[in-house]
């Protein structure tokens with residue numbers, strides 16, 4: 169195996185998961201992090217984000233990952249420099265590239281005649297590769313480097329698994345030697361020879377990753393296109409769920425039919441309150457803007473975004489009807505992170521719904537198993553936040569399940585329901601079993617589930 173020295177710049181979830189996967193490929197990895205608190209945590213063996221397997225992967229006895237604030241040390245010894253900094257949304261829904269350009273400025277004086285591949289893993293607008301290449305050439309006129317676009321497709325909560333078992337590795341480059349260097353970098357992943365997977369007991373996929381050599385612009389657009397397509401599937405299934413509610417069909421049954429068509433695929437067809445998180449909302453808006461700037465009106469994507477924004481309010485309207493108005497009622501929001509197994513509160517539907525319920529005059533309580541403390545900073549004082557489920561449900565008029573945490577799926581609902589003023593649940597992820605909830609004495613409202621309509625009919 170060809171062992172390389174690799175610098176990974178940025179210790180967010182992409183940078184750390186990538187570092188763990190590259191170390192598992194047998195490379196020596198230097199993670200560069202400028203935030204002193206984050207760096208100190210990592211140096212003392214702690215992981216600053218909630219991500220399954222990450223700690224075990226980074227700090228395995230055989231791990232070859234080390235952490236530094238010193239860009240110079242990391243870049244000088246490395247033949248590949250991976251940039252994994254954030255590209256947060258700008259107020260106008262573009263991507264803020266200031267961190268990326270700051271890194272290019274930082275590494276430019278360190279590049280010399282030794283050939284290096286500089287890899288952009290961050291999600292960036294189409295054309296960024298061309299601009300960034302020019303800028304790096306301007307800053308380092310005689311250095312030998314190739315800039316490569318290598319988007320990631322990691323899911324939070326599964327980032328380590330996705331990093332060691334990607335479906336595909338996409339490399340956008342212009343020089344043949346850069347493609348070759350990237351193939352060496354990912355050699356072990358391409359051959360499925362990752363030692364770490366046994367230690368972490370990660371389930372192996374049936375096939376090896378696809379290797380896709382494309383132009384940098386195609387790589388950049390493909391990343392946005394993949395997220396937009398998945399977001400479209402979610403908005404589509406949410407609209408079908410809404411049609412189910414109007415027509416008496418059942419979304420679970422419809423999904424079972426849709427998903428069994430290999431051309432459609434069963435993944436990303438879970439109906440609910442819509443998508444949140446750090447990627448789909450930001451990337452769909454950014455792609456819409458990229459298209460608009462190029463003179464193209466991406467109508468379908470605009471609709472995907474609009475449907476997602478409306479879906480949560482449609483569910484709240486159902487709750488309003490059921491409670492004869494939420495004003496003066498106590499409603500508990502269950503789950504604040506944008507999905508389970510992460511502590512990420514970016515574009516959190518739970519926070520958004522809590523604020524909307526409060527604006528409509530409800531007494532709002534919120535619960536989250538991991539992010540209650542962090543959420544307190546984001547919610548006004550009048551909204552209760554706690555990690556104690558029973559306390560948050562006691563005497564509540566209704567609860568809304570927003571994030572399908574395991575704690576909710578395995579809760580003793582008969583006991584919890586008995587503590588509520590009204591045992592009413594709006595299951596915003598269709599994650600609970602309606603029959604179990606009926607047996608526990610609940611009135612159950614799902615999203616497009618026919619059982620929901622049956623329970624609704626007597627009072628509607």
Ligand code: UDX
Pocket residue numbers: 320321322323324325395398402435436437438439440441442443444445446447448506507
């Ligand atoms: C996503 C992409 O999946 C990943 O490839 C990309 O690199 C980053 O963005 P992530 O945001 O971590 O990953 O989460 P994901 O599991 O994709 O879920 C995103 C949102 O969609 C969540 O709010 C989730 O609840 C919602 N979702 C997902 C649905 O509502 N229905 C589904 O069927 C799937």
